[in-house]
Amino acid sequence: TSYIQLNQRNTIRFASTKHGKVLTTETMHPLVKSVEYAVRGALPIRAEALSQQLKKDPSKLNFDRVVFCNIGNPQQLNQKPITFFRQVASLCENPELLKTENRALVSKLYPADAIARAQVLLKNIGSVGAYSHSKGITHIRENVAKFIERRDGYAANPEDIFLTQGASEGVQKVIQLLTQNQQSGIMIPIPQYPLYSATLSLVDAAPVPYYLNESQAWGLGREELQKSVDEARKNGVDVRALVIINPGNPTGQCLSEENIKEIIRFCHEERIVLLADEVYQTNIYQPERRPFHSFKKVLKSMGPEYQEQELFSFHSTSKGMIGECGRRGGYFECVNIDPAIMEQLYKISSISLCPNVHGQIMVDLMTNPPVEGDESYPQYKAEVDAIFQSLGRRATKLAQCFNGLEGVTCNDAEGAMYLFPQITLPNKAIEAAKKDGMTPDSFYAMGMLEATGVCVIPGSGFGQEPGTFHFRSTFLPEENLFDKFCGSLEDFHKSFMNKYRD
C-alpha cells in the first residue's frame, strides 16, 4: 500500500510518541495480543521458574524435580530416540564419515543399512545445509507418497504433499488460506488442541465449536456437527472447514471407520473442507481401535459422489514412538484441492524458503523405517514395540490413578498421549480460586505444581462443557518413576480436597 493510499484509506495512527518504546502492547498487532496458547502458558512458565529454582536452591521446595506433563514432548522426559534414525541423521550431518577412507572405522559404529540410507539421502539432498525445494525435497515427498499408498491402498501424488516445520506450520498455512474474513468459520472440537483456536485468533476468523461427548468416551455424532454448523450459519458465519483430531488431543478418542464415513458424508453434504489432524496415528493403544483408518483411505473407499471432497491430512515426527519434536518434521497431503490453491500454498511456502532439512530427513525415516530383512529391523522393531507397550501401560496406570481420586472421573486414553480427567471441586476451592482471579481448574493445577512439581494444563486451556472442570496430563513420565509420580498426585489431591472440603 502506498503512503498516500494508506493516508486516504484510513488515518495513520503514529505508533511513535515523543518518548518511551515505539513497540508496546498498545502499539502491537491486536490479533497477536489476543492469542492464547495454554500448553505453554502460565503453568509451564511457573514450572520453568521452579525448575530453575531447584537448580539454585532445592531446599526451599518439597519436590526434587519438575515433571513437565503439560506437553507431549517424550524426549524431554528421557524417552530414547530410535537408534537407526539417529544413525542416519548423524551420517547426513557429517558426510566426511561416508568417505571411503573412513569406511573401515565407520562400519564398526554404523550398520550397513544406515550407511546406505544416508548415502541415498545425501545423493538426493546434496548438503543438509542447503535450502531445499519449498515444498520439501522431492525424493522425500516421493517416499511419503509411497508410505501413504502402503498405509491406505490408494494412490498418492508427491506433488500433493508439502513437508513442513512440524504439523503446526501446515495447519497454520491451510487455515490462513481457508479464512477470508471475520465471517469465515472453522469448526473445531471442544476440547481442542489450542493450535487451532490460537491460529484462528491470529487470522481473525471465527472458531465454530462442536462438543465431544465425555459421557460417550469423547464420541462425536453427526447430530452435534449438524447443530454446530446450523447455529453458526444462522448467525451469519461462513463455515468453511471442519477440524478433526484423530486420535484426539487432549481426549485420546479414536474414531471408528463408520464414524469417519459419517463425518465425510456431513462435510460433503454441507460443503465443508476436511482438516484431518492425524499426528497420533500410530499412538493407538486399545486393540479394538486398531488399525488406524485415515480420512484419505475412508474417503477413497466411498462412492463416486464423495470423490470431490476436499481434504487436508496432517502428520508429524513429534509423536508416535519417535518423539522427535525438536526436529520440527511434518507434512500435509492435499486431496481434491483446486490447482490454483496448490499454487497459492506453494507461494506462501516459498516465503519461508523451505522446511528445515533435518526435519525432512526425519519425515523420510518416519515414513520409511527399516523393514523385515533389513539389518537394523530387529533393533528398530524392538525399540518401537517397547516404547509402544510402555505408553499403553502408563496410559492405563494413570487413568486408574485419576479414577481413584475423590471427585475425579477419567476416560481411558484409547490413543494419543494425554488424559483429560474431569474434577468436581468443592465450593470453597472455587471461591478461593475466584479470590485469586483464577479459573478453578487453573487454581487446582497451580496447587498441584506448587505441591508436587508436576505441571499439567487446566481444562480451560482446551475448552470444556460450561460448568465442568478438567485438566490435561501426559502419561510420559518414565515408567520406573511412575508409581512415585502417581503417588505424589494422590497425596496432593487428598490434601487439596481436605483443605477445601465444604
Ligand SMILES: Cc1ncc(COP(=O)(O)O)c(CN[C@@H]2CONC2=O)c1O
Ligand atoms: C493434535 C496435534 N496437532 C498438531 C500438533 C503439532 O505438532 P508439531 O508441530 O510438533 O508437528 C500437536 C502437538 N502436540 C502439542 C505439543 O505437545 N503437546 C501438545 O498438545 C498436536 O497435539
